[in-house]
Amino acid sequence: MEQVTTKRASKNGQPEGRIAPEPKIIREPEIYIVGRQTMDPGAVDRFLDDQGLTWETDTEVGGEQLRKTNREYIQNLVSMKHGSVLEHATWDFIITGVSRSFSHELVRHRAGWGYSQLSQRYVDEATANFVEPEVIARDERMHALWLKAVRAAHQAYLDLVEGLMEAMPNIENKTERRKRVREAARSVLPNATETMIFCSANARALRHFIELRGAEGAEAEIRRVALKLLRLMQQEAPTLFGDYEIVRLENGAEVARTAWAKV
Template sequence: MVIKLIAHTRISDSFREEAGIYDFELERAAVALTAIRTCYSPLKPTEIIPQEGVKYFGNVASDGAGGTEADRLFRHITRSGHASTLEHITYTFAIEGVSRALLAQLTRHRHLSFSVQSQRYVRMGSGDRIGGFDYVTPPSVSADKKVSEGTFFEESAVDIFSEAMRDAQSAYDRLREAGVPAEDARMVLPNAATCNLVMTGNLRTLLDFYAKRRPGNGAQWEIAELAVSIRDEIVKIDPWLAPYFDTKGAA
């Protein structure tokens, strides 16, 4: 699994100049502050950062919980359930080498946008450019798990799993050789087959996704690993969001 942040919300050059925002780490915080204060302020959206930016970003949080007054405001808004103001901030990820089983789980989450590698148009044959489908092996399928058959034969769980993958590849190849189109031959490919996708989500949705799929919350290992990787990619460019990736999320 490889997860990489490839795009995120950026403020326009004209707004940057008007608002005086030259710290790139404050960009998405400025968007959030503008959205939040627009709901409660007599000021126009374009006036909020120029007139209130110093107050919120330049002063220590009055609630004693750390950060700036902007952080205090974000905490108050999310706790009060007004998290729709965080939907104006979006992140786009390249997600590579995850299983189709994970994809099925991922698409159950709302307000995420997907562009997924197609098994209809990307041929998965051994002789195709892709060289056959790759697959994800669960950690529970390990070489030290043995299955006995009779008295003289013993095989590991990983041997059984690998054999099933080889059989699926063989069946796919033979169906294609028999003239079955790729869109139908793909029916024999397993949940373990990997795929690549591009995914975009707003901050509120991604916080909710993490809250539901984080490690220790009953999620399967692969999607829990994805949740952590997404959190890490976001916090890497927006450290101010680290406290929001908790058990409750933003919603």
């Protein structure tokens, strides 16, 4: 994306400060599965030997839908609401293209979840991206108003970073000074600022998230993420998530539904 000049004129005509680049606008999140639970065959064998037991499985991939026995066993657990068994299956995700507003909502889900989020203290937001709500993006006048506000906030951030770096000469350690500067300057950045977040979650926690955040009353951005996550997990582990369907409502919104809620 083309960026504007990096300096602006001061009152005396001399170059002064950085000018914020034209905002990169994001309207679609991305979810990456970066980790899956694995078993240690050697440890399992030692356990079986010690206990005088034998064991076999009908699947080599956790959650994969294979023979009738595997599918029906999982479906019975779900239909009987024996959800604690689902807590053994875990995945790791990286979610990008989402706003700080979204992440504030996401981290309210504690049971069965773990998070590590991009830090605005350690990461310079000079080239930050911004997530535009769909309801604003589709209205030309509202989009222009939103974009103006984002530009102003981003420019204020850059001005604060520059000014505070000069105002804190007593902090000799440059890394520590940058942290102090950014933690103060970030206060003017909008909720629309893009973030990236690493998540770990088990199957039961994922189902709970999809049911709550994939519902009609959920906030628009987190509902979009929930439905994208559902589609991803229906490919990854169809036996665990195949009971859900995505329904399009009369108003055009998509929602997730299942006959076996609150497992």
